[in-house]
Amino acid sequence: MRLRWIGLLGLLGLVLVGCGSQPEEIIVRGVTYDTKQMAQGQQIYAQSCASCHGANGEGQFPDAPNKPDGTGRIGAPPHNGIGHTWHHGDEMLIRYIREGGISLTDPVNFYPMPAFGDQLSEDEIMAVLAHIKTLWNDEQRTRQQQATEAGG
Ligand code: HEC
Numbered sequence: 360m361r362l363r364w365i366g367l368l369g370l371l372g373l374v375l376v377g378c379g380s381q382p383e384e385i386i387v388r389g390v391t392y393d394t395k396q397m398a399q400g401q402q403i404y405a406q407s408c409a410s411c412h413g414a415n416g417e418g419q420f421p422d423a424p425n426k427p428d429g430t431g432r433i434g435a436p437p438h439n440g441i442g443h444t445w446h447h448g449d450e451m452l453i454r455y456i457r458e459g460g461i462s463l464t465d466p467v468n469f470y471p472m473p474a475f476g477d478q479l480s481e482d483e484i485m486a487v488l489a490h491i492k493t494l495w496n497d498e499q500r501t502r503q504q505q506a507t508e509a510g511g
Pocket residue numbers: 404407408409410411412433434435436437438442443444445447452455456459460461462463469470471472473475487
């Protein structure tokens with residue numbers, strides 16, 4: 360009986376944590392994005408990013424993210440809280456999306472991360488980032504904001 364209560368409390372905790380991670384506003388580079396703009400970012404994400412980074416940001420190889428596969432290359436990393444995207448500040452992430460990844464110079468060890476500067480406007484890139492930030496929890500968002508302020 361007691362076990363069942365603990366299970367129920369755990370479930371309630373999960374639901375509460377889940378609610379906490381659906382923010383009304385997201386800040387990118389000091390600009391506030393509302394839920395409508397986040398939804399636009401989600402659409403761009405679905406069109407341009409999800410094929411590699413996963414529909415929910417789970418990464419190309421969710422079972423072994425950031426590990427080389429049979430070809431010896433590392434795939435698209437997760438953007439959700441499990442990944443390390445939230446360790447980087449806004450400028451770094453925006454530049455990465457605009458100009459492409461390390462794979463452009465090291466295609467042997469990484470699957471390609473294309474540059475999106477020709478396809479997406481700066482506003483669209485920021486909206487995508489706003490959407491990616493909804494995949495993190497409050498603490499991760501706060502820490503990422505600190506990285507942004509530190510210029511990281
Ligand atoms: C063709 C597959 C592919 C597509 C499409 C793609 N990516 Fe990537 N992305 C990768 C790979 C592979 C890496 C890791 C290798 C590297 O860094 O070059 C990566 C790395 C990244 C990184 C740096 C790692 C991190 O999490 O901090 C960011 C940020 C990123 N991608 C964002 C995006 C966004 C946003 C889009 C959509 C606009 C996108 N990517 C579309 C394959 C892709």
